[in-house]
Amino acid sequence: MPNYSKLVDMFDLLLHKYLRLPYRLHVHVDQHAKSSKATILLLHGLGNSSASWNEVVKKLPNDMRVISVDLLGFGKSPSPRWMKYNISIQANSVIATLLRENIRQPLIIVGHSMGSMVAVEIAKRYPLLVKSLILCSPPFYSNEESKALLPNQSALLKQFYKFIIKNPQRIVDAAPLALKLRIVGDAFNVTAQNVDVYMAVLESSILHQTSFEDIKKLRKPIRIVHGRFDPVVIKRNLQDVVSANKHAQLTFVLAGHELMDNYIPAVVKEITEAAQ
Numbered sequence: 001m002p003n004y005s006k007l008v009d010m011f012d013l014l015l016h017k018y019l020r021l022p023y024r025l026h027v028h029v030d031q032h033a034k035s036s037k038a039t040i041l042l043l044h045g046l047g048n049s050s051a052s053w054n055e056v057v058k059k060l061p062n063d064m065r066v067i068s069v070d071l072l073g074f075g076k077s078p079s080p081r082w083m084k085y086n087i088s089i090q091a092n093s094v095i096a097t098l099l100r101e102n103i104r105q106p107l108i109i110v111g112h113s114m115g116s117m118v119a120v121e122i123a124k125r126y127p128l129l130v131k132s133l134i135l136c137s138p139p140f141y142s143n144e145e146s147k148a149l150l151p152n153q154s155a156l157l158k159q160f161y162k163f164i165i166k167n168p169q170r171i172v173d174a175a176p177l178a179l180k181l182r183i184v185g186d187a188f189n190v191t192a193q194n195v196d197v198y199m200a201v202l203e204s205s206i207l208h209q210t211s212f213e214d215i216k217k218l219r220k221p222i223r224i225v226h227g228r229f230d231p232v233v234i235k236r237n238l239q240d241v242v243s244a245n246k247h248a249q250l251t252f253v254l255a256g257h258e259l260m261d262n263y264i265p266a267v268v269k270e271i272t273e274a275a276q
Contacts (some may be wrong), residue, residue: 017082022089022096026050026076029057030101031066038131038275039105042068043094044187045113045137045258046206047198049075052112052187052259059268064275065105069097071115073197074189081196086204087211091121095129106131108274110267112259113137114201117211124214132221134270137230137257140212140237153234158207165203168195185258215241215248222248223270227255227263 015021028050029042040060042053050068057066070077072093073085083089098107108131111119116135123130141154164171172192178184190198215222222245224238242248253266 012080013082016080022092023072023078023080024100025072025078025093025097026070027067027097027101028070028075029053029066029068031057031064033063033065035063036065036105037063039065039103039107040067040271040275041094041098041107041109042066043109043111043115043118044068044071044074045111045115046201047074047190048112048185048187049189050187051075052185054187055264056259056267056271059264060271061275064271067098067101069094071118073194073201079194079197083197083200084204085197085201087117087121087209090118090205091125094118094122095126098129103129108132108134108271110134110271111136111138113139113257114205117205117209120211120215120218123218123220127218127220130220132223132274133218134223134225134267134274135215136225136259136263136267137227137233138211138215138224138238139206139233140215140241141206141209141234142212142237154237157232157234161202161207165199165207168199171195171198182260183256183258185260188258212237212241216244218245219247221274223274224248224250225263225266225270226250226252227257228252229255230257232257 044050044052049070053068072090073079109119116138119133171190172195175190226238238250242250253262255263
């Protein structure tokens with residue numbers, strides 16, 4: 001008898017690896033309104049899923065269309081082990097998914113952490129699809145910082161990420177305690193079964209990024225939200241973006257990196273104002 005599982009895997013490789021057709025993502029929320037004054041796209045961060053937006057979605061006005069998806073490699077979306085998981089591939093999958101969702105308005109894209117970088121990529125490549133961006137905890141790092149003579153925050157963070165990539169079990173072991181201490185939200189899910197995807201995304205999307213330079217060139221309204229206690233986002237880089245791009249503005253919230261506690265009402269406020 002034919003091995004249907006192997007046939008499916010071969011067909012998947014043919015379509016997505018060799019023919020380079022984008023994957024379609026799992027749509028977690030597609031909340032319609034009778035007369036939507038705005039369409040909101042929510043993109044989650046590294047190690048999370050679209051469930052991380054649940055509390056935000058509950059508090060949004062009901063006159064908006066709200067869509068949240070699981071990015072490639074996370075939640076219920078495909079997670080092929082051969083994938084490089086760079087920001088460009090993530091953006092392609094988001095667009096391929098949206099083409100099936102009958103979008104009628106330019107999007108307000110709200111990204112958290114890695115999701116904010118996907119948002120920048122979409123705005124760069126498909127500007128007509130985007131009304132504005134709201135970027136929460138964007139981990140923008142400059143490649144120039146690696147040339148500094150003395151260690152700085154960016155260099156130290158990158159060294160830490162490289163250490164984690166070489167020692168993935170450290171993240172797996174630390175995840176339960178991080179959840180217990182509320183360092184990460186309930187949607188954070190890194191296990192021995194998916195840590196390889198987490199590391200692939202960390203390396204391709206965070207360490208090797210162009211987002212920090214790309215955002216300076218965008219000509220869309222950009223709202224950046226930064227938690228004052230965020231250990232992985234460099235405040236100076238966000239200020240550099242605002243200095244370089246007159247369309248960008250920076251606001252602060254008494255929170256950390258994750259979409260928790262004080263971050264929730266702050267994001268709801270930003271979305272509501274952007275939709276006016």
